[in-house]
Amino acid sequence: MIAVLALIVGVVLGVVLEPTVPVALQPYLPIAVVAALDAVFGGIRAKLDGIFDDKQFVVSFVSNVLVAGLIVYLGDQLGVGGQLSTGVVVVLGVRIFGNVAAIRRHLFRA
Amino acid sequence: MSTGDDDRRPVAEQPGVEQPGVEQPTADEPGGEYEADAARADRAPRRISAANAVIAVLLGLLGFAVVVQLRSNATDPGLSAARPEDLVRILSDLDSRSDRLRQEIASLEASQRQLASGAQGRGAAVEEARRRADELGILAGTLPAQGRGLQLKFVAGGEAIAAGTLLDAVEELRGAGAEAMQIEGSGGRPVRIVASTYFTDAKGGGLIVDGTRLTGPYTVVVIGDPQTMHTALNIPGGVVDSVHQRGGNVIVQESDAVRVTALHEVSAPRFARPVS
Structure with missing residues (x-):
């Protein structure tokens, strides 16, 4: 419940403050968002499975974001930033789909 | 968010599905896991609120970042998806447009200079006329x-x-x-x-x-x-x-x-x- 509220507060803050993304962060923000979404869906699935753990969720959230950003950074340094970002997004997307499928099975038994 | 539910299901019951974000507790230390659960139960209120706070902060950041990213993407639609040829064409369009605008600036500046000098000349003429009117007024007796x-x-x-x-x-x-x-x-x-x-x-x-x-x-x-x-x-x-x-x-x-x-x-x- 608190998590949902916090999410809403964050969205409202973003809408109200209308910040602009710093140029240095521009390549990383979308990947970080996707990685964080992956962690969130993983957390929801774990919650439904009854094995949710606060510490694990926090660690996975942070590490997901950091690793995703690191991979993009490495890709930029190696000159394959675009392709590597695509790869990260694909992998995270597959994981999100898997988690969503598990959540769906939980909720609808289908 | 409660932890350590009774009806925890092992991952093995969900074959073929990855469990990212939340790794299954390692099977080789079940005792440790239960001890941890018991310890958590003892100091549940404080521990849960702290963890909830961290999670809330993270999710707030996520919502914020999503909105920011959506907005920054909405500001320049299309360009990032455009093909190189289109980009080159757009660039040359912009170049010629800026050339035109620069020419317009130059001509406007020239006319501004003209008008300014004209205004100066007119001001001098008005000043001269006023001086002359004063002289004539004194001669004709209409001014003290x-x-x-x-x-x-x-x-x-x-x-x-x-x-x-x-x-x-x-x-x-x-x-x-x-x-x-x-x-x-x-x-x-x-x-x-x-x-x-x-x-x-x-x-x-x-x-x-x-x-x-x-x-x-x-x-x-x-x-x-x-x-x-x-x-x-x-x-x-x-x-x-x-x-x-x-x-x-x-x-x-x-x-x-x-x-x-x-x-x-x-x-x-x-x-x-x-x-x-």
Whole structure:
């Protein structure tokens, strides 16, 4: 419940403050968002499975974001930033789909 | 968010599904896991609230980042998805457009310069015209004037001051470079002396100057070079001399600041038109 509220507060803050993304962060923000979404869906699935753990969720959230950003950074340094970002997004997307499928099975038994 | 639920299901019951974000507790230390659960149960309220706070912060950040990213993407739609050829075309379009705008700026600046210099010229012309109008106003008697000059007082002796005497005095002063004059009787308002001013002797004493009746003694205020005018008045056979001969007196007073305040009413010419 608190998590949902916090999410809403964050969205409202973003809408109200209308910040602009710093140029240095521009390549990383979308990947970080996707990685964080992956962690969130993983957390929801774990919650439904009854094995949710606060510490694990926090660690996975942070590490997901950091690793995703690191991979993009490495890709930029190696000159394959675009392709590597695509790869990260694909992998995270597959994981999100898997988690969503598990959540769906939980909720609808289908 | 409670942890350590009873109906925890092993991952093995969900074959083929990854469990990212939340790794399954390692199977080789089940005792440790349960101990941890028990410890958590002891201090549940504080621990849960702290963890919830961290999670809330993270999710708030996520929501914030999502919105920020969506907005920053919405600001420049299309360009990032455009093909290189399109981008090149857009770039050259922008280049030519900026060239055009630069030319427009240059021409506008040129016309601005023209207009500014025109305004300057017009300002100078207005200033010149105003100066000229002031000069002409002083000459025509329509503007009050002040400056160095003389104050003459004509005091009658046995004979009254004749109109001719004052006219002589005015002519003499004009000849000596007088620029503005007025004459005042004893009481009565002063009269500006201009080119068309006339002096006549009034019946029963006094003078009529430009239709205004004045009685002596007369005070003439004149603006001009004091020394020159003084000398001109004092020449033998001149104004002062002839007044003295008739028993009167002229008191001449030089001053650095005399004021000619009387104004002459100018009527618009009916027939004369400027030739231009």
